Amino acid sequence: MTSLDPVLLSRFLTGLTLFVHIIFASxxxxxxxxxxxxxxxxxxxxxPHYTLLARRWARGFVITVAVGVVTGTSIGLxxxxxxxxxxxxxxxxxxxxxxxxxxxxxxxxxxxxIYLYTWDRFRSKLVHLSLLIPVAIGSSASALFITTVNxxxxxxxxxxxxxxxxxxxxxxEAMFNKATPTKVAHVLVSAYxxxxxxxxxxxxxxxxxxQKHVYFKKALKLTMVSTFVFAVATAMVGDFSGKxxxxxxxxxxxxxxxxxxxxxxxxxxxxGVLGKDNEVRYGLKIPYALSILAGNSPRTxxxxxxxxxxxxxxxxxxxxxxxxxxxxxxxxxxxxxxxMLRGWVPGGKAYPRWLLIGIMAxxxxxxxxxxxxxxxxEVGRQPWILRGYMKTAEGATTSGHVGLLVVLFVIxxxxxxxxxxxxxxxxxxxxDAMEEIKALEMKGDRP
Numbered sequence: 508m509t510s511l512d513p514v515l516l517s518r519f520l521t522g523l524t525l526f527v528h529i530i531f532a533s534x535x536x537x538x539x540x541x542x543x544x545x546x547x548x549x550x551x552x553x554x555p556h557y558t559l560l561a562r563r564w565a566r567g568f569v570i571t572v573a574v575g576v577v578t579g580t581s582i583g584l585x586x587x588x589x590x591x592x593x594x595x596x597x598x599x600x601x602x603x604x605x606x607x608x609x610x611x612x613x614x615x616x617x618x619x620x621i622y623l624y625t626w627d628r629f630r631s632k633l634v635h636l637s638l639l640i641p642v643a644i645g646s647s648a649s650a651l652f653i654t655t656v657n658x659x660x661x662x663x664x665x666x667x668x669x670x671x672x673x674x675x676x677x678x679x680e681a682m683f684n685k686a687t688p689t690k691v692a693h694v695l696v697s698a699y700x701x702x703x704x705x706x707x708x709x710x711x712x713x714x715x716x717x718q719k720h721v722y723f724k725k726a727l728k729l730t731m732v733s734t735f736v737f738a739v740a741t742a743m744v745g746d747f748s749g750k751x752x753x754x755x756x757x758x759x760x761x762x763x764x765x766x767x768x769x770x771x772x773x774x775x776x777x778x779g780v781l782g783k784d785n786e787v788r789y790g791l792k793i794p795y796a797l798s799i800l801a802g803n804s805p806r807t808x809x810x811x812x813x814x815x816x817x818x819x820x821x822x823x824x825x826x827x828x829x830x831x832x833x834x835x836x837x838x839x840x841x842x843x844x845x846x847m848l849r850g851w852v853p854g855g856k857a858y859p860r861w862l863l864i865g866i867m868a869x870x871x872x873x874x875x876x877x878x879x880x881x882x883x884x885e886v887g888r889q890p891w892i893l894r895g896y897m898k899t900a901e902g903a904t905t906s907g908h909v910g911l912l913v914v915l916f917v918i919x920x921x922x923x924x925x926x927x928x929x930x931x932x933x934x935x936x937x938x939d940a941m942e943e944i945k946a947l948e949m950k951g952d953r954p
Contacts, residue, residue, distance in 0.1 A: 514900050516909040517589040524581050527920045531575035536650045537702025538568045539643040550632045556722045574927045593902030601656045603678040608652035615645030654694045658686035663893050689748040697877050700737040704869030706730045711866035722944050735843035753801030757810035759887040762821040763829040773797035773809040821887045828883035835876035
């Protein structure tokens, strides 16, 4: 395989597209929920500071939605250009969720436009808040539908394979396959966690720069409590995902944990390196933990990697993606917890500098955790593009022009991401939070 091999280049470009798109897709899923929480809190407590939070978050959200459309369209285009054999075989099975994802986005976009242009136009503020519900549902539904496509690739069902062609296709059965519940739940709650962490980091950054106004403290409280709740939910869903892998994709769990021999009382390995004869060195070994993850009991038998043909084993490097996901998930629970318990520290400051720095890191940590999780999912499915039916090399294009596509899309993503950062920076620099807060208080809108 040369460096210009179309399969390798197709995998690289698809991975790069997903890497970029996941940022904006996660923001698109989680930000509407945070806006809804802020506006609801403002209405319930009659507190204009929370309403201002919702307004400002909504302005930035529009920009990320626009960029997400570009990267999402790129994915649809690349499915046809880079993976024609896969689409020819599996296209009918995944057509329904792809169509429904587009429909969900239209619902989200329509109600988002109405929501943005109807601030202060209803006698009841709850009417305006209700317009955000379809936005939040639409964004989460988009994630649901597109994630079912990935779930189908990991757990294909709802069809009959005859001479390399899928027949007797049952779209709903294909869509709601065995992988769908855990994958969809994991995508949604991790996106909520990421967005709450990002917004909390913005508030912490403002406070580190000397902003003492209660507005920023309220923003920090709302985002940190939300981050903690969503991070704990993510950890719980992660546990369910481990049990799914043990039952339906045991080769991925075994490769991720460097578990080679089938046995009960299996040890979970964190970190380390593999030596000769697959001996784990320098790793943290937790007795029985892998069996407990797989089946809630130390006696649970965990299938080892040696039970699978060598050409069907996932790369052992996914062990590090799994470790990164777990370690970062722990930090996403710990940092918000420290924020909520900071009052118990005797003689400590209300907002210590070290804690604000840790909160600023929540967004990047959550982003890396999401990316590591997707790397574990996608690389861990290899060598299959459609598990058990089609290998990745069989689904890729044989065109010699993939290298040109890589260059063009790299330029596109660079321009789009740079433009997004510049627009967001200018947007909030020109509409400073303190100026809007002063305008509110001059009108007598005090909490």
